Amino acid sequence: AQTVTQxxxxxxxxxxxxxxxxxxxxxxxxxxxxxxxxxxxxxxMILVIRQEAYKQQxxxxxxxxxxxxxxxxxxxxxISDSQLGDAAMYFCAYTAHGGATNKLIFGTxxxxxxxx
Amino acid sequence: xxxxxxxxxxxxIGTGKKITLECSQTMGHDKMYWYQQDPGxxxxxxxxxxxxxxxxxxxxxxxxxxxxxxxxxxxxTLESARPSHTSQYLCASSxxxxxxxxxxxxxxxxxxxx
Numbered sequence: 001a002q003t004v005t006q007x008x009x010x011x012x013x014x015x016x017x018x019x020x021x022x023x024x025x026x027x028x029x030x031x032x033x034x035x036x037x038x039x040x041x042x043x044x045m046i047l048v049i050r051q052e053a054y055k056q057q058x059x060x061x062x063x064x065x066x067x068x069x070x071x072x073x074x075x076x077x078x079i080s081d082s083q084l085g086d087a088a089m090y091f092c093a094y095t096a097h098g099g100a101t102n103k104l105i106f107g108t109x110x111x112x113x114x115x116x
Numbered sequence: 117x118x119x120x121x122x123x124x125x126x127x128x129i130g131t132g133k134k135i136t137l138e139c140s141q142t143m144g145h146d147k148m149y150w151y152q153q154d155p156g157x158x159x160x161x162x163x164x165x166x167x168x169x170x171x172x173x174x175x176x177x178x179x180x181x182x183x184x185x186x187x188x189x190x191x192x193t194l195e196s197a198r199p200s201h202t203s204q205y206l207c208a209s210s211x212x213x214x215x216x217x218x219x220x221x222x223x224x225x226x227x228x229x230x
Contacts, residue, residue: 004158009156033216033217035217042223043223044120044220044221044222044223045206045208045219045221046221047217047218047219050216050217050218091158091159093217095216095217103149103161103164103174103175104159104161104217104219105158105175106151106158106159106160107158108156108157108158109156109158
């Protein structure tokens with residue numbers, strides 16, 4: 001069975017600094033997708049970034065980038081130049097390629113605080 | 117902001133009551149989902165739907181039921197609420213031919229059963 005593990009329940013970063021959130025996963029599939037979702041307090045969860053396993057290049061979206069290590073089954077999120085609006089719960093998620101249902105498996109989340 | 121709405125946002129109810137959590141989306145998405153989210157725990161898929169008249173149970177067993185009579189509407193019902201049903205319920209939708217894994221979430225319905 002596929003699993004997603006986030007070992008950091010809480011993290012804190014100073015505004016304008018860089019922070020890295022960790023995620024590991026377990027799967028026997030060779031082709032899959034990994035995601036980071038952001039859930040601000042009392043607001044909708046939104047997709048931050050997506051990585052396709054067959055792509056070796058790490059995905060980047062503005063200040064957000066990932067470090068995808070397929071052999072190690074590691075998928076960390078780096079937030080550069082942290083802003084107060086980045087404070088949220090961040091979830092790592094996985095889905096197998098070809099899964100027409102878009103059924104995501106989520107980790108337990110990392111609560112990120114941004115200090116002014 | 118995604119066009120997916122959940123009501124009520126907060127509900128406190130007594131044991132044994134029947135409740136329905138509403139979820140509507142205006143994006144015309146075929147796929148819809150219900151996730152259960154407990155504090156400090158991952159989201160678990162409890163129901164999903166490919167389209168009208170299509171519903172399936174998710175990975176986490178749930179005593180709730182769902183229906184999909186209209187594309188835009190995916191309500192979740194608990195016939196007899198119990199304290200163990202206390203949780204946050206998130207509704208989501210995705211486009212059939214959209215990007216893999218891109219779900220659009222509602223703001224959630226936080227249910228407390230006394």
